[in-house]
Amino acid sequence: MKTDKPRSNIIVNVVLILLVIIWTVPTFGILVTSFRIRDNVSKTGWWQSLSDESGYTMENYNQVLGGRTFTYTDSSGREARAKGDDMMGAFLNSLTVTIPAVVIPILIAAFAAYGFAWLDFPGRKTLFVIIVALLVVPLQIALIPVLRDYQVLKLNGTYLGIWLAHTGFGLPLAIYLLFNYISTIPRSIMESAFIDGASHFTTFVRLILPLSVPALASFAIFQFLWVWNDMLVALVFMSGGGAKMQVVTVRMLNMIGSRGQDWHLLTAGAFISMVLPLIVFLSLQRYFVSGLMAGSVKE
Amino acid sequence: MGDLYFPDKPGGALQRTVTAFGRIFISFFIPAVTFVGLWLGFLFLRDSGASQIIITLVAIVWGVGGVAALYIITNIILQRLPIKWRKRFVPFLFVGPAVMILGYYLLLPTLRSFLMSFMGKFSEEFVGFANYKYIFSDRTMRLAFVNNIVWMVLGTSLSLIFGMLFALLSERSKIEKLAKSLIFLPMAISFVGAGVIWKFIYAYRPSGEAQIGLLNAIVAALGGDPVNWIVLRPWNTIFLIVILVWLQSGYAMVILSSAIKGVPVTLLEAARIDGAGEFRIIFQIIIPYIKGAIITVGTTILILTLKIFDIVFAMTNGLFGTEVLASQQYKQMFKFLHYGRGSAIAIVILIAVIPVMWYNLKQFGNREVF
Structure with a gap:
């Protein structure tokens, strides 16, 4: 106004x-x-x-x-x-970690949100309550147990290991946000699809996913900023990969250690690490803000 | 159409067993096959020695496409089943993978960390409460607790105060949009990136040399002696908290600002007609009205400060008396290789987060989303 x-x-x-x-x-x-x-x-x-x-x-x-x-x-x-610091290599590593670590949880969470919102099966309510309850679990709790398994499975320092870890840590919020969105889609829209003989899978892929784009986008930006800017998860689960597997945040941390006073290099490195999130943030700010609102503002 | 949503009643014991087994199998199938397939892919990629950019492209296509393909393949398999079975299994195609992954990455680790917190260094023997005794009596740990509380109190309250200030000021200004985007911008910056930015602000050179850090340059220009801010106990924790406030005030501003816009205009006008000043309107109408938003922002930042790690680790590595819980946990894990103590700290963080998060969720659950 x-x-x-x-x-x-x-x-x-x-x-x-x-x-x-x-x-x-x-x-x-x-x-x-x-x-x-x-x-x-x-x-x-x-x-x-x-x-x-x-x-x-x-x-x-x-x-x-x-x-x-x-x-x-x-x-x-x-x-x-x-x-040189090979920030380019770290940048590509960050991309390799981040893109699947954003898309995979969204896909899995969207399927789950649809399942919880529109399908009936034993234990539906209990499972959903447990998932929401998992929002309280700080990821610190998973570091030691999962790292020990990763060491045995030789997953420490692999992209797959960190994708799955980020997926696990991002899923509770993703499912919760997407459930809230998908469950408000009018039932009549879905029923017309079923009358036409569509299966749940087809309805989900053809109808619900396209309708959910605003919610998917705002979670995607959240998760993108979170994964790209994350240092702890990368430090722990990429620790077995050596310098070749470092992401930008970890590379920056090492540069702070090794180039403490070379401000001309540190500042350039910091700026490279910020460029992509800044672009994403500025171009998709609208979705990001609506996502923040979803969790915060009483209308 | 009724039975589309309500599957038919279960039959005999055998049928129930087959159903249960099938459901678990489907839930497990996608994560397990993804896991093995992608893993094999990476062994191949790692040994191929391809250039980084090729690895990046292949990995992205592999990872994203692989998961999507698995859903599609599972669905094709399910579509071949008789309709009765299909109806029973389809829900598990949808929710199974999520439940499995969450079970392994969050639920199970909570139990395992809890058990490990009562075991020794390498989880080989039961030690009772020894780890907890250690973390509540060790000097560095006590410092970490105190610092963490300072982070929570100052970090949260300052972010809220500045967020509120920005929201109220920009509301009353002609440059609202520009001001808001500039203040919101740091949200996109990582804690490590912010660490570099602020380390440069706090940069210190001995007295007499040219100060290249902005803060010491100002101090020197005013005739003072330059200060090595980062090692200045106990104030250095506060200088680190400034970084968090710089990063988070924008978030607080956005949420509070949109809540303020929701305050009914009639309410404000009535107060103005009654002769209430701006300050009274802010404290007696606006703030009580947007209490819900304030709680949400406050609890969110409170949890963030409870788990604060990156800023401390990048700025001081926990030295000079700036240790916090999460940095101590990291050190127990990687430096001292003491899984028992590391797990005990994680459990303490969990126990501290639960009431705050519960309060946050209660607030969150009270409203329509999107």
């Missing part, structure tokens, strides 16, 4: 603008730093970068993205060599 907006005044706007600046400056700072030349970064603050004589560079990104060894001239003028 835009017309009923309370009157705005100067103080409100000034305070808000000030807070927005405070909120934005940290991210802006690393963005600027990631394009500055190595020596400048260690000599002056990023806010003074406009007075850099040598301008900006893409070199930091080249170094961080590639896995090859590169040479540079250090502050005392000597040639030095360092290995």
